[in-house]
Amino acid sequence: MSGILTIMKKELSRFFSDKRTVAGILLPGVMIYLLYTFMGSAMGSSFGVDEDYTPTVQAVALPASMEALFQQAGLPVSSIDLQGQQAAKDAITAQELDLLVIFPENFDETVAANTFAGDGESAPNIEVFYNSASTASHTVYMELTQLLDAYEAQLVNKFDINARGAGGDLATEEDSMGSFFGMMMPMLLMIFLYSGCAAVAPESIAGEKERGTIATMLITPIRRSHIAVGKILALAVISLVSAASSTIGTILALPKMMGMEGAGVEMNASIYGIQDYLLLAAVIASTVLLLVTLISILSAFAKTTKEAQTYVVPVMILVMVLGVTGMFGGGASQDLVSYLIPLYNSVQCMTGVFSFSTLTSGVLVTLAVNGVCTIAGVALLAVMFNNEKIIFSR
Amino acid sequence: MQDILEVQGLTKTFQLSAKQQKLERTKQKVRVAVDHLSFTARQGEIFGLLGPNGAGKTTTLRMLSTLIRPDSGDALLDGASVVREPDKVRSRVGFLTSELKLEDCFTPNYLFDFFSGLHRVDPAVRRKRKEELFTRFGIDRFAEVKVANLSTGMKQKVSLVISIVHNPEVIIFDEPTNGLDVLTAKVVTDFLQELRSQGKTIVVSTHIFSLIEKLCDRVGVIINGRMVVCDSLERVCDGLSLEDRFFEIYKETAGDGE
Numbered sequence: 001m002s003g004i005l006t007i008m009k010k011e012l013s014r015f016f017s018d019k020r021t022v023a024g025i026l027l028p029g030v031m032i033y034l035l036y037t038f039m040g041s042a043m044g045s046s047f048g049v050d051e052d053y054t055p056t057v058q059a060v061a062l063p064a065s066m067e068a069l070f071q072q073a074g075l076p077v078s079s080i081d082l083q084g085q086q087a088a089k090d091a092i093t094a095q096e097l098d099l100l101v102i103f104p105e106n107f108d109e110t111v112a113a114n115t116f117a118g119d120g121e122s123a124p125n126i127e128v129f130y131n132s133a134s135t136a137s138h139t140v141y142m143e144l145t146q147l148l149d150a151y152e153a154q155l156v157n158k159f160d161i162n163a164r165g166a167g168g169d170l171a172t173e174e175d176s177m178g179s180f181f182g183m184m185m186p187m188l189l190m191i192f193l194y195s196g197c198a199a200v201a202p203e204s205i206a207g208e209k210e211r212g213t214i215a216t217m218l219i220t221p222i223r224r225s226h227i228a229v230g231k232i233l234a235l236a237v238i239s240l241v242s243a244a245s246s247t248i249g250t251i252l253a254l255p256k257m258m259g260m261e262g263a264g265v266e267m268n269a270s271i272y273g274i275q276d277y278l279l280l281a282a283v284i285a286s287t288v289l290l291l292v293t294l295i296s297i298l299s300a301f302a303k304t305t306k307e308a309q310t311y312v313v314p315v316m317i318l319v320m321v322l323g324v325t326g327m328f329g330g331g332a333s334q335d336l337v338s339y340l341i342p343l344y345n346s347v348q349c350m351t352g353v354f355s356f357s358t359l360t361s362g363v364l365v366t367l368a369v370n371g372v373c374t375i376a377g378v379a380l381l382a383v384m385f386n387n388e389k390i391i392f393s394r
Numbered sequence: 395m396q397d398i399l400e401v402q403g404l405t406k407t408f409q410l411s412a413k414q415q416k417l418e419r420t421k422q423k424v425r426v427a428v429d430h431l432s433f434t435a436r437q438g439e440i441f442g443l444l445g446p447n448g449a450g451k452t453t454t455l456r457m458l459s460t461l462i463r464p465d466s467g468d469a470l471l472d473g474a475s476v477v478r479e480p481d482k483v484r485s486r487v488g489f490l491t492s493e494l495k496l497e498d499c500f501t502p503n504y505l506f507d508f509f510s511g512l513h514r515v516d517p518a519v520r521r522k523r524k525e526e527l528f529t530r531f532g533i534d535r536f537a538e539v540k541v542a543n544l545s546t547g548m549k550q551k552v553s554l555v556i557s558i559v560h561n562p563e564v565i566i567f568d569e570p571t572n573g574l575d576v577l578t579a580k581v582v583t584d585f586l587q588e589l590r591s592q593g594k595t596i597v598v599s600t601h602i603f604s605l606i607e608k609l610c611d612r613v614g615v616i617i618n619g620r621m622v623v624c625d626s627l628e629r630v631c632d633g634l635s636l637e638d639r640f641f642e643i644y645k646e647t648a649g650d651g652e
C-alpha cells in the first residue's frame with residue numbers, strides 16, 4: 001500500500017511542482033471561457049444594436065396617430081416632404097440614415113373610414129425603406145414593422161392570444177434547463193475528461209519509458225501492480241482537475257455564448273440536488289479511471305510520448321462519437337443492457353442525471369462494469385511493466 | 395571467502411528486428427547476446443567483467459539486476475534467484491548504468507527520499523544515510539537543485555547515491571567511469587574501493603584494462619557472450635600486462651572460429 005502512495009505522491013508532485021504543466025492543465029478551461037465569451041459577444045454584436053443607440057428616421061406625410069406611436073416607442077422621427085425622398089434614400093444607402101417611411105395622404109382618415117375591409121387592393125400602403133447591410137437600419141425596420149402590425153391588429157381586434165399575462169409556457173425551469181444540460185453536458189464532459197487524460201497519461205507512461213526513468217523504478221522491489229495503481233490514481237486526479245477547469249470555463253461562458261445574459265434567463269445549476277451531484281461524481285470518477293487506464297495501456301505500447309499521442313487518437317474519436325449519442329434519444333436509455341457497454345454507459349448515466357431520467361440500476365451497473373474494466377486494465381498494465389519487450393522496446 | 399553471487403549458465407538471446415538487421419548488416423534473426431555464462435563473485439571483492447563492445451556485459455548485468463529475464467540459467471544473489479525471487483534480489487542489489495535515468499524535474503533530496511521509500515528504508519536510517527552520502531559526494535550543496543540543472547558529473551554522483559539508498563550487499567556497476575571527467579571518475583573508483591573495505595561485493599563491467607588492473611581482485615573475460623577466462627587478476631595476467639594477455643586470449647578465441 002505504501003508503495004502506491006509513494007508513486008502517487010511522486011506523480012502528483014511531478015505535475016503540480018512545475019508551473020508549466022499546471023498551466024497546461026488549467027489553460028484549456030481559461031481558453032474555453034475566453035473563446036466562448038468572445039464568440040458570444042461577437043454573435044451578439046452582429047445581431048443587436050447598442051442599447052443607447054438613437055436611430056434616425058424620416059417620414060413623409062406623418063399622420064398624427066403615428067407621431068404618437070413613434071414617440072411611445074422612442075423612435076425620434078423628422079418629417080420631410082415628398083421631394084426629399086430621393087435624398088433620403090441615398091442617405092439610407094450610404095448608411096447615414098436608418099429609415100424612410102412614406103405614408104399615404106390622409107392615412108388616419110382613410111383608416112378610420114374603413115371602407116376597404118376584406119379587399120387587399122384599396123388598403124392604404126405604407127412604404128418603408130431600409131438598408132439590410134446596416135445592423136441598425138435593419139433592427140429599426142424590424143421594430144417598426146412589429147409596431148405597425150400591432151397597431152393594425154389593435155384597430156381590427158377580434159380576439160387576442162395570451163394577452164394581459166394569461167396563458168404561457170408551463171415547462172418548469174427544471175425541465176427546460178434539464179433537457180438543455182442533458183443534451184450538452186454529457187458530450188462536453190466526456191471530451192473534457194478525455195482531454196484531461198490524454199494530456200497527462202502519454203507523458204507519464206511513454207514519456208518515462210522514453211527518458212529511461214521507469215527502469216530506475218523497476219530495479220527497486222516495489223510491486224509492478226503498485227506502480228500501475230499509483231500512476232493511474234494520480235493521473236486520474238490530474239485529469240479530473242483539468243476536466244474541472246474546462247467544465248467551469250464552459251459553465252461560466254455558456255450564458256454569454258447563448259446570449260442569455262441580461263435577457264433575464266439565468267443558467268441555473270441549482271436545479272440539481274445533492275443526490276444528482278453525488279451520482280454524477282461517482283459516474284465521472286469511474287469514467288476517468290477507465291479512460292486513464294485505457295490511455296495508459298495504449299501509451300505503454302508506444303516508444304515515445306509523440307507515438308503515444310497518435311495511439312490515443314482512436315480513443316478520442318470513440319469518446320466524441322459516444323458523447324454525440326447522448327444528444328439523441330431524449331433522456332437516458334431505460335434499457336439495462338445498454339449500461340453494460342463501458343463508456344457508452346457513462347454517457348447514458350450523465351444524460352440521465354442532467355435530464356432527470358436516471359435509471360438507478362443502470363448507474364449501478366455502470367459503476368460495476370467500469371470498475372471491473374479498470375481493474376482488468378490496471379492488471380494488464382502491471383503485466384506490461386513486467387515485460388522487458390514492452391519496457392525496453394527499441 | 396564466501397561466494398555471494400553465483401551465476402549459472404545464464405543465456406539471453408534477442409530477436410533482431412528488420413531494422414536492427416539492416417543496421418548491423420546481418421541476416422541472422424536472433425542474436426545470442428549471452429551464451430551459457432557462469433562465474434562466481436565472493437563477498438568483499440571487486441569482480442570485473444572485461445570484454446569488447448557487444449560482448450554481452452551489459453546484458454549480463456541487466457539479468458543480474460532483474461531488469462530482463464534470462465532465457466535459461468540462473469543467478470543466485472545471496473541465495474536469492476533472479477528468476478524465481480526477483481523482489482528479494484532487488485532489495486539486495488544496487489544497480490547502476492547510464493541507461494537508468496533520474497527524472498529531471500526532481501531534486502536529489504526528493505529523489506533520495508522517493509527511492510528510499512520504494513526500498514522501504516526506515517525514515518531515521520534514510521536521513522542519516524542521506525546526510526552521510528550527500529556530504530561524501532558534495533551533493534549537499536545541490537540537494538535542492540533540480541536534476542535538469544546539475545552538471546553531468548554531479549548527475550552521475552546523484553545516480554550512484556540513489557542506486558545504493560538501501561545499503562545493498564552487492565553493487566553492480568556497468569561501465570562505471572564511462573563518460574565521466576577524470577575527477578568524477580576518481581571519486582567513483584575511490585568509493586568502490588571504500589565499499590569493498592566495508593565488506594560489500596562489487597561487480598563492474600568495462601572494456602578499460604587499466605580500470606580492471608586498478609580495482610579488481612578477480613576478472614572474467616567475456617567474448618561473444620561466453621566466459622573465456624575467469625580467475626584472479628594475477629593468474630589471468632600470468633606475468634603479462636592485462637592488455638597483452640587479453641589480446642592473446644582474444645586471438646585464441648577468435649581462432650576457434652566464433
Ligand SMILES: Nc1ncnc2c1ncn2[C@@H]1O[C@H](COP(=O)(O)OP(=O)(O)O)[C@@H](O)[C@H]1O
Binds near residue numbers: 394
Ligand atoms: N534489446 C536488444 N535487442 C537486440 N539486440 C540486443 C539488445 N540488447 C543487446 N543486444 C545485442 O546483444 C549484444 C550484447 O550487447 P551488450 O550486452 O550491450 O554488450 P556490451 O555491454 O558488452 O557492449 C550486442 O550484439 C547487442 O547488439
Ligand SMILES: [Mg+2]
Binds near residue numbers: 451452453
Ligand atoms: Mg555495455
